Amino acid sequence: MIHCRAPQNDAEFIQYYQLRWQVLRAPWQQPQGSEKDELEPSAIHRMIIDEQGNVLAVGRLHIDQYWCGHIRYMATASDAQGNGYGKVVIDALEAEASQRGVKKICLNARELAVAFYEKLGYQVTGSAHVLYDEIQHFRMEKSLREAKESHSELLKQLQSTWHQTIPMSLAMGMSADYFDGQQFVTHCDVSFNKNLHNTMFAGSIYTLATLTGWGWVYLSLQTANIDADIVLAKADIKYLAPIPDVACAKVDVNKIQGDVAQLSQSNKARFTLSINLFSGDKIAATFNGAYVAIKS
Template sequence: MIECRAPKTKEEFQQYYQLRWQLLRKPWQQPEGSEQDQWESQSIHRAVFEQQQIVAVGRLHFINQYQAQIRYMAVSDAALGKGYGKLLINALEYQAQLRGARKITLEAREISVGFYQHHNYLVLAKSHLLFQQIKHFTMEKTLSPLASHLGEQARLLQNTWHSTIPMSKAMNIAISYYDGSKLATHCEPLFNKNLHNTMFAGSIYTLATLTGWGWVYLQLANNHCQGDIVLADASIKYIAPVAGVASGQTNNEVASGECAPLLKQQKARFNVEVNIYSGDKVAAKFTGKYVVIPKDE
């Protein structure tokens, strides 16, 4: 069985980093631990599992709100030629698009330039010489929107936020994905930092609240209903610091409510759960109870 997913357990992460080191550092006499950097906790990690063993690895992290970088791509010798590199890069690009990236950059080893060119990355310039031996080239790819990216209603929602809620504009809260069953949002990381260089708790709460509010807004639009959306009650659990770009996500499975009462000029109620992600990790869990008050005709 072949899987391409994030490592989940401590043992899987040990495998993941061990393969990174064996392929990308050990041949150049670099110590264990040199295969990791300061971005690990805020990154999106993907591995290809073959019979429950990791045979290929890759990582994505965000440089800013709209630009991501791929690093540490490697495929074991025994797994070469099986298309696992393609699996990895497709998975990482999807996660970048889902979180709002418009561009991906990377530093490719000379031997890998052709692989990335095959996947529509362009060489920008010669880069550094790693370990005084390995030539690198800076490469870049402009990402196309996901096929079901932003509909007109989602664009109207984003405009509504920015025109009526000053904080949303200051945070640059934006919709990165909506397909009718899933909504993903993101915001500017630098504006929302606290003294610890992680995301301010109030900004996390605001992103989660507006993601839930946005979900309700889109349900009304999809059902041709109108009403004033208010947050009646909410709770949030902060699980881990948010470093880098935060992603707010909700979907049909964790949201409930119906628009039907509005047609009878009655209040409609929605419960929406929102996860705030830092890389692969759920950093906060929000539950909001929203009430939609019918507008007077």
């Protein structure tokens, strides 16, 4: 059985980068290390690994400040080609991009890979660079489908509520990206929220987390057709790593205590949420908040 997921430890990252180098750099006598760039810490990495721990295919997604996704470093081991692993990696990266509110994926495909990407819905938009003076690349793009219409409307409603009632959220560029009843994902503008170290300002991280928790409760109430005021009763945050680039906040239903059904028996309901803030795949901060919904 194979699994498609992010590398989980240093040993897996070593294998992940080794496969990149073997497929994409070694045949052109490039040194180890040339398979990496400065975006690795803030990127989203996916690999296919088998039960024996062998890495069979890899790929990377990076989201830029304009919230466009870029897929790079796609590679499949020579003895694993022809099994559809490349499509599995692309599907996983696109799913992650979609959950983070990305509407368009861009990539530069080697000439021999253009047909592969065309089968997955990508279109050539022009010629790109020539790698090592011999490998022609082509720019390709694909638009991602938006969330279900009902959830899309709810997300627009929430974002409008934020921006109209909390001026800081508008200045921060807060965006409600994805909601399916199981997960809720948000992000904010990159450039506005940076500090003098060129990483995300701690106050912006806290605000993003606070409003994400508030947003989950809001969406849950709206889904149940319940009107209630929402207040933050208690919160704490742990800053685990700097966020040099795009950050997103995620709420998972499995990390929530409380139910809107409480409001059918009482005028109040309490929700306790645990929220992770990510820089790429890495958890950069954890936020725990207690919110109270008071029936209108």
